[in-house]
Amino acid sequence: MKNGFRQSMAWLHTWSGLLAGWLLFAVFLTGTASYYRDEISLWMRPELQLAPVAPAGAAERGLARLRALSPLADEWLLDLPDSRQPILTVMARGDGKAAPRFLREYLDPASGLPIRARETYGGDFLYYFHFDLQTPNPWGRLVVGLAAMFMLVGIVSGVITHRRIFRDFFTFRSGRGQRSWLDAHNAMGVLALPYHLMITYSGLVTLMVLYMPWGIDAAYPEGRAAFNDALFGEPPPQQRSGRPADLAALEPLFAAAARHWQGDLPGRLIVTNPGDAEASILLRRGDEARLSYAAEVLVFQGASGRLLEAGAPAGAAEATRGVLYGLHLGRFADPLLRALFFLSGLAGSGMVATGLLLWVVKRRPDPGQGPAGFGHRLVERLNVGVLAGLPIAIAAHFWSNRLLPLELTPALGGRGEWEGGCFFLAWLAMLLHGFARPPAAGWREQLWLSAGLFALLPLLNALTTDRHLGNSLFRGDWALAGFDLVMLASGLLLALLARKAERIAAKRGANS
Amino acid sequence: MTSLAFALAYAGFLALALARPRHWAQFRTGRELGKGKAMILRLGGWALLAASLLPCLAVEAWGLGLVLWLGLLTAAALLLVFLLPYRPRLAGLLAGLLPPLGLLALVAG
Numbered sequence: 159m160k161n162g163f164r165q166s167m168a169w170l171h172t173w174s175g176l177l178a179g180w181l182l183f184a185v186f187l188t189g190t191a192s193y194y195r196d197e198i199s200l201w202m203r204p205e206l207q208l209a210p211v212a213p214a215g216a217a218e219r220g221l222a223r224l225r226a227l228s229p230l231a232d233e234w235l236l237d238l239p240d241s242r243q244p245i246l247t248v249m250a251r252g253d254g255k256a257a258p259r260f261l262r263e264y265l266d267p268a269s270g271l272p273i274r275a276r277e278t279y280g281g282d283f284l285y286y287f288h289f290d291l292q293t294p295n296p297w298g299r300l301v302v303g304l305a306a307m308f309m310l311v312g313i314v315s316g317v318i319t320h321r322r323i324f325r326d327f328f329t330f331r332s333g334r335g336q337r338s339w340l341d342a343h344n345a346m347g348v349l350a351l352p353y354h355l356m357i358t359y360s361g362l363v364t365l366m367v368l369y370m371p372w373g374i375d376a377a378y379p380e381g382r383a384a385f386n387d388a389l390f391g392e393p394p395p396q397q398r399s400g401r402p403a404d405l406a407a408l409e410p411l412f413a414a415a416a417r418h419w420q421g422d423l424p425g426r427l428i429v430t431n432p433g434d435a436e437a438s439i440l441l442r443r444g445d446e447a448r449l450s451y452a453a454e455v456l457v458f459q460g461a462s463g464r465l466l467e468a469g470a471p472a473g474a475a476e477a478t479r480g481v482l483y484g485l486h487l488g489r490f491a492d493p494l495l496r497a498l499f500f501l502s503g504l505a506g507s508g509m510v511a512t513g514l515l516l517w518v519v520k521r522r523p524d525p526g527q528g529p530a531g532f533g534h535r536l537v538e539r540l541n542v543g544v545l546a547g548l549p550i551a552i553a554a555h556f557w558s559n560r561l562l563p564l565e566l567t568p569a570l571g572g573r574g575e576w577e578g579g580c581f582f583l584a585w586l587a588m589l590l591h592g593f594a595r596p597p598a599a600g601w602r603e604q605l606w607l608s609a610g611l612f613a614l615l616p617l618l619n620a621l622t623t624d625r626h627l628g629n630s631l632f633r634g635d636w637a638l639a640g641f642d643l644v645m646l647a648s649g650l651l652l653a654l655l656a657r658k659a660e661r662i663a664a665k666r667g668a669n670s
Numbered sequence: 671m672t673s674l675a676f677a678l679a680y681a682g683f684l685a686l687a688l689a690r691p692r693h694w695a696q697f698r699t700g701r702e703l704g705k706g707k708a709m710i711l712r713l714g715g716w717a718l719l720a721a722s723l724l725p726c727l728a729v730e731a732w733g734l735g736l737v738l739w740l741g742l743l744t745a746a747a748l749l750l751v752f753l754l755p756y757r758p759r760l761a762g763l764l765a766g767l768l769p770p771l772g773l774l775a776l777v778a779g
Binding site: 325327328329330331332345346349350352353449481485490494495498499501502505 | 672683686687690692693733734737738740741742744745747748750751752754755756
């Protein structure tokens, strides 16, 4: 290529951004929302009022429930409640004959009985969409991973192309059309650059076993299960002895864990061969008090409660991956740091959005030069349906949680699926609207619609439940109050964007 | 502690911005930005940015402290860059107001 290096990078930046931009916007926006996945789940289950409970007692009640549901299971798993979410999740895996192959229940940790709340996926819908697009494994993950690789290319090529990165560090000129879009794109990219590099690279690392499996397969020719056991510290499965035996009390095990982990609590409990003399109990350290996501486990003899092994400290590679994984999930973050991550995620979403908008503005033909080509018209209308349409889809998802009947007849399928369906239907409608309407009208209508949907959501909440903003502020229920407040703020922000869109359209109309 | 770090970071970024003629002009003081003044602003700005790391390390260990610091730098820079073209006076005022507020929070908390 005859072009200089910088020009090649500019070409690369434009193409990688254009091809992956809409998908990246969706991944970034839903990923940013996922920082508050547990709080979204709490808002979407307003019937739930669970008080925090001592962890060992909660776990014992979980075991009692599992004993009642699936006494002959091969494995019982319990996900313990933590400071962000109060539900005790219990799962059982069996051979399909003596015990069901798989079952899962969501329990109240105080009673050990299933929670009574509307059926919903809560914040998990947006969280899973963020990395698998709600498609069967591995297709969505592969597509998102490919987009993330494009993102890395986009970031690096963008930094190289940005000639005056230091001189223009603080530059944002408003009201100057294409200049302003470029300045905004640069600002949101450069000022949060450490975050963008971290989140993109760490995102790829979380699914690295999927994207680059060949080294692992070469090192573990006997199969992936051996690798997983080594990585997750699970003991090799032992055969049942056939001699029944009760499990030891959990309280001393939790105390031993606290001694090993500087007072930290277990996040997950796995009982292998429950009810048998060869049972074992594995405690996996929770993820709130540490940066690394690498597994830290303690394995106890099930019947006696004797400590069998305290998992070896992670090697360098596993520790590195653990830290990167932990950084991506951000579960270690306190409220302030989580808010800073959220802000940076919004900046990233804005960076992708302004990039796509800049592409359109830059290539718009001058008034005398005739209509724009097919590609330009396609991108311009797709921008409306994706950049303005996705927030509408998210809002519609939340609206559906409050408006769908609490009980759906079984013939209609799961209520959670219907909430997800509303997300996709709303987005499809907005994509079609974006193609049907002239762009200026499309932007105006969709931005005002999304502003309204977000701003009115707390009102809908007040009309359909008693967990409204006044109530949650009064009780210091910051998860629900925060959700409603962020909805109001989002509505305000979108209204400002709608006004801006109208002003830009008016200026263009006056000029042409 | 973190509010002090944020205040120092914001003041540092403002100083670095002011060291550039383009942004100095946004304040319309009528006075000129001399080479000496620019040098002082630049040195002071970098010093304030470096200083903003210290409260972060006081609150968290090194790894998390760096993460917190980078997050605060991003927030301070975003605030400044998007405030500067619309409300340069306010942007300047914040640089004066935030550090005392940060110290107050430190002493009170």
